[in-house]
Amino acid sequence: MTSFKLAMRIGWIALALIMAYAVRAEAQPAPPALVPPKVANAETVPYPPWAQGDSVVVLELLIAVSGAVQEAKVINGDEPFATAAQKAAVGWTFTPARRGDVTVAARVRMRIEFHPPVVVPPEPAATGAPPPGPVPAGKSPPGASGASGATATSPPAPQPEVQDVQVRGTRPEAGKISVGGGEVRQVPGAFGDAFRMMEALPGVTPVVSGLPFFFVRGAPPGNTGYFLDGVRVPLLYHLAAGPSVIHPALIDRVDFFPGGYPAQYGRFAGGVLAGYTRPPATTFHGDWNLRLLDAGALLESPFASGRGTALVGGRYGYPGLILPLFAPDTRLSYWDYQARASWKLDERNAISAFVFGSYDYLAEVKKDERGERKTKQLFATMFHRLDLRFDHRFDGGGNLRVAGTLGVDKSGGDTGDATSQMAGLRAELERRLSPVIRMRMGADAFFEHFDLFDERGVQNLTGDTPSILYSPRDDLTFGAYADATWHLGPRVEVVTGLRADLFTSHQLDRPGVLSSAERQQLQANRNARELGVDPRLAVRLGMTPKFTLVSTFGVSHQPPSLVIPVPGAGLAKLGDGLQTSVQTSQGFELLLPGDFTATANVFLHNFIGLTDATATCLRGNEFNLDDLDDSSGRSCIARRVRGRAYGLELLIKRSLTKRLTGWLSYTLSRTTRDTTPGVARRFRALLPEEPSTILGEFDRTHVLNLIGAYDLGSGWRVGGRFFFYSGRPYSKQAQGFLIPPYNSERLPPYFRIDFRLEKAWTIGKTGRISFVLEGLNVTLNKEKVNVQCEISANRGPIRDLRNITPDMMDRCTPEEIGPVTVPSIGLEGSF
Structure with a gap:
């Protein structure tokens, strides 16, 4: 067996073991005696004035035995969305967590998605469908769910399900792949830079691994346009395998169009x-x-x-x-x-x-x-x-x-x-x-x-x-x-x-x-x-x-x-x-x-x-x-x-x-x-x-x-x-x-x-x-x-x-x- 095949096999085995362990750990059911808190009343999270684009905020909430939010802590998210979510969450109320017949305090993580608010034509309600319950910031999509993240204060217990909260907005642009600046920090090998995420997107072919020059759907690197807030820039990466030329904390999101991009972009025969x-x-x-x-x-x-x-x-x-x-x-x-x-x-x-x-x-x-x-x-x-x-x-x-x-x-x-x-x-x-x-x-x-x-x-x-x-x-x-x-x-x-x-x-x-x-x-x-x-x-x-x-x-x-x-x-x-x-x-x-x-x-x-x-x-x-x-x-x-x-x-x-x-x-x-x-x-x-x-x-x-x-x-x-x-x-x-x-x-x-x-x-x-x-x-x-x-x-x-x-x-x-x-x-x- 060649060294290439051996390395491939070892890599696949290691990755399979990690994924299998992760899935098994996440799939473990919570003890039936613990009932996590549920949203009872939550106002819509307003889209912040002067904000632009999509964003995701993760909050950790301490739900008191009364069902009130005793503490709201930002775990992940960019401003001004993080502050808007944090302020709104303080006024939410929950059905408190229960262990058997005893009401207990609990911590729960909430994931709030922000999208630019626009008027979307209403969809006809399905005949006989029950009206949706109160959900913060608009309507969650069917089947939306989050990752585990709540824990009862006493005694320790497995984490119940996180509630997903969404602000209703526009549909994704056709042909666009969008990655949030906060999300990309989790990508191995990207070093926290949203622009370095480009290498992991479909349609992108590197000239040499690790170097920031790419063919996009067959177009040479010089045919791809780089923009920052609508300003054309000549490059987005430092020399060799360096990071991007913009501090990652400043980036809200990155949109990638491998082709067929909107009319607002032009003058490039490749992607944007x-x-x-x-x-x-x-x-x-x-x-x-x-x-x-x-x-x-x-x-x-x-x-x-x-x-x-x-x-x-x-x-x-x-x-x-x-x-x-x-x-x-x-x-x-x-x-x-x-x-x-x-x-x-x-x-x-x-x-x-x-x-x-x-x-x-x-x-x-x-x-x-x-x-x-x-x-x-x-x-x-x-x-x-x-x-x-x-x-x-x-x-x-x-x-x-x-x-x-x-x-x-x-x-x-x-x-x-x-x-x-x-x-x-x-x-x-x-x-x-x-x-x-x-x-x-x-x-x-x-x-x-x-x-x-x-x-x-x-x-x-x-x-x-x-x-x-x-x-x-x-x-x-x-x-x-x-x-x-x-x-x-x-x-x-x-x-x-x-x-x-x-x-x-x-x-x-x-x-x-x-x-x-x-x-x-x-x-x-x-x-x-x-x-x-x-x-x-x-x-x-x-x-x-x-x-x-x-x-x-x-x-x-x-x-x-x-x-x-x-x-x-x-x-x-x-x-x-x-x-x-x-x-x-x-x-x-x-x-x-x-x-x-x-x-x-x-x-x-x-x-x-x-x-x-x-x-x-x-x-x-x-x-x-x-x-x-x-x-x-x-x-x-x-x-x-x-x-x-x-x-x-x-x-x-x-x-x-x-x-x-x-x-x-x-x-x-x-x-x-x-x-x-x-x-x-x-x-x-x-x-x-x-x-x-x-x-x-x-x-x-x-x-x-x-x-x-x-x-x-x-x-x-x-x-x-x-x-x-x-x-x-x-x-x-x-x-x-x-x-x-x-x-x-x-x-x-x-x-x-x-x-x-x-x-x-x-x-x-x-x-x-x-x-x-x-x-x-x-x-x-x-x-x-x-x-x-x-x-x-x-x-x-x-x-x-x-x-x-x-x-x-x-x-x-x-x-x-x-x-x-x-x-x-x-x-x-x-x-």
């Missing part, structure tokens, strides 16, 4: 990952963490009797203290910051300012020609954003936001930097026009100036190919969108939308000497204009109360982009047209027993005019980004290809706040490109002139995430994740040149196991401190990412592809990296 910050808090609170690789903190406080709030947070990474143990000549550091101030003008109007940014630094220590050790900067990147906002809340629901954004991006090495400065203005409106129609619309204008500077900080004046691709220029984009959500019946929802974007790019004159080919390229893109019109359609059709069909369709356009996003750099090739994707999916949502939900989707994405360097810059299984396609100066980076991706996605999950959590994400997919891989010019006469359909360089047939976590009680929680995917394809070679059929071979598959153990203590009424032991790839597995080929000794001329004999083939062996592993030992706390 949108993060939302928590609304301003009503009480002073803080969050901090001290870990092996970094430390961070966040503080927020209201002032002026609650009319204003101020927030400041950030994180500093010091992996350089540990990295020399593994790579003594490597230097790595990072930091990020966030600050926000808000002020209520009155009950319906508010203004706020939000500033955030990040910095990463990677360097290498080498000896120069005199033998002296010098530090050489390999790569450094940073970005900063300032967002000024005015918010208005309408009577009867709905809101208006007008915002202005300023930003600076920069990336480079020891030879120079690419920079961009941007300014944007946007308006977003959401109103309910009637009980069955909800309208969203908006418009924006976005200006960005790109430039290049050498190592002295002087504007780049050379005429080389990179300056043609990223030459100084001014880009101006105008966009507008509108969509309408139609509730055509209790179980029928249709969303129709349309987005239009006008992209313009003006190339700036540069002094210096240019070749005729370079001048021709510059002239072709001097004043480029392209219009993208994107229709969107989404349908939710409830076949039964537990089974819903979901369909999405969308067209998306995007200017030329790099295969991996780099702050400050962008392709100056708008004159060659826009990238286009046509995205369709058909699936269903199913409510399962035990509070599990299942979603499945079949998807098809077609790409036209895609800038995918992984398909156009390949030379003998190696990427050569400096290679030119022909004498006209066209770089392989900007060459266009067609492609498609199709497959099946499956997600089965239980809320991450439950005592026993289960999560299974699986993607079965195929990604192809219509292209001919780069070969020596003397071979081109032997190859078909028309592009052929080959597997994408990062096509992975299977991607699997299996997550399990269990609350052991007394503040202990343990979890694990099993992550697996197929190896990427590669081509056979002869004398260093690719031989058809291309990408017919596969690298070995890869798997890793992540682990998380937490012990939490409650301090006071709202304080909490936790010891966390966590690791990504605790099995220290190495990943095979490429092949290293030894040129065949038989160097006879290849005059015809048909005369290649086995002895002419190069001998290729897998090349591995790693192990890419991230250990974390630290303390986390909040108050």
Whole structure:
């Protein structure tokens, strides 16, 4: 048995034992003599003013023998939802717990779900159905239940069932996967970062395990849009396997759209990952963490009797203290910051300012020609954003936001930097026009100036190919969108939308000497204009109360982009047209027993005019980004290809706040490109002139995430994740040149196991401190990412592809990296 199979078997056995023990422990019935408290009278929990998005709050209530709530303690939840739930719970009354004929005090945990309150058309009551009993904050869904969590005060007894409480709100957006910031802290290997949860979502294929670059339904990483509160950001993760660039305590939730996203998002031909910050808090609170690789903190406080709030947070990474143990000549550091101030003008109007940014630094220590050790900067990147906002809340629901954004991006090495400065203005409106129609619309204008500077900080004046691709220029984009959500019946929802974007790019004159080919390229893109019109359609059709069909369709356009996003750099090739994707999916949502939900989707994405360097810059299984396609100066980076991706996605999950959590994400997919891989010019006469359909360089047939976590009680929680995917394809070679059929071979598959153990203590009424032991790839597995080929000794001329004999083939062996592993030992706390 190979080591891979043995590790797989051990992992499955260990996970099965943990899950079996957890299920058995949770399934133990309570002694019949103990009757837990039941809700008798509870007022609706109001949705907090100025709050946004969904949230989950877990309270621990002490129910007195009279049935009154003697104490309400927040166990988990973000502001202002936690305070709203806590204040409401104090006024609730219960039928007290009983042990036999004796009334006893008891503690019970309550789970309250918040959703933005809107008017939902009433469903006809079933004939003869009894009226629902009093339930806090609206109506709970059929079959809703929670995890165990109540204990009688004397003597100790098994825990009865927790009551689930919900605030009635909107249905989930079609095609959206939403994860709360508080929930994601329980995911092993995510290190408490909601954005790092992206790796565990269906439709997402990592470039390399642990690194934050992903293909989404076949689209390269540079085609996925990242947004924070509607502000476009160039990246969401620090270098290498670093954390996200936003402190996790600031994140309320993250919405992921692998395709067919709403019309409010645009200008990306792949998926969209949108993060939302928590609304301003009503009480002073803080969050901090001290870990092996970094430390961070966040503080927020209201002032002026609650009319204003101020927030400041950030994180500093010091992996350089540990990295020399593994790579003594490597230097790595990072930091990020966030600050926000808000002020209520009155009950319906508010203004706020939000500033955030990040910095990463990677360097290498080498000896120069005199033998002296010098530090050489390999790569450094940073970005900063300032967002000024005015918010208005309408009577009867709905809101208006007008915002202005300023930003600076920069990336480079020891030879120079690419920079961009941007300014944007946007308006977003959401109103309910009637009980069955909800309208969203908006418009924006976005200006960005790109430039290049050498190592002295002087504007780049050379005429080389990179300056043609990223030459100084001014880009101006105008966009507008509108969509309408139609509730055509209790179980029928249709969303129709349309987005239009006008992209313009003006190339700036540069002094210096240019070749005729370079001048021709510059002239072709001097004043480029392209219009993208994107229709969107989404349908939710409830076949039964537990089974819903979901369909999405969308067209998306995007200017030329790099295969991996780099702050400050962008392709100056708008004159060659826009990238286009046509995205369709058909699936269903199913409510399962035990509070599990299942979603499945079949998807098809077609790409036209895609800038995918992984398909156009390949030379003998190696990427050569400096290679030119022909004498006209066209770089392989900007060459266009067609492609498609199709497959099946499956997600089965239980809320991450439950005592026993289960999560299974699986993607079965195929990604192809219509292209001919780069070969020596003397071979081109032997190859078909028309592009052929080959597997994408990062096509992975299977991607699997299996997550399990269990609350052991007394503040202990343990979890694990099993992550697996197929190896990427590669081509056979002869004398260093690719031989058809291309990408017919596969690298070995890869798997890793992540682990998380937490012990939490409650301090006071709202304080909490936790010891966390966590690791990504605790099995220290190495990943095979490429092949290293030894040129065949038989160097006879290849005059015809048909005369290649086995002895002419190069001998290729897998090349591995790693192990890419991230250990974390630290303390986390909040108050």
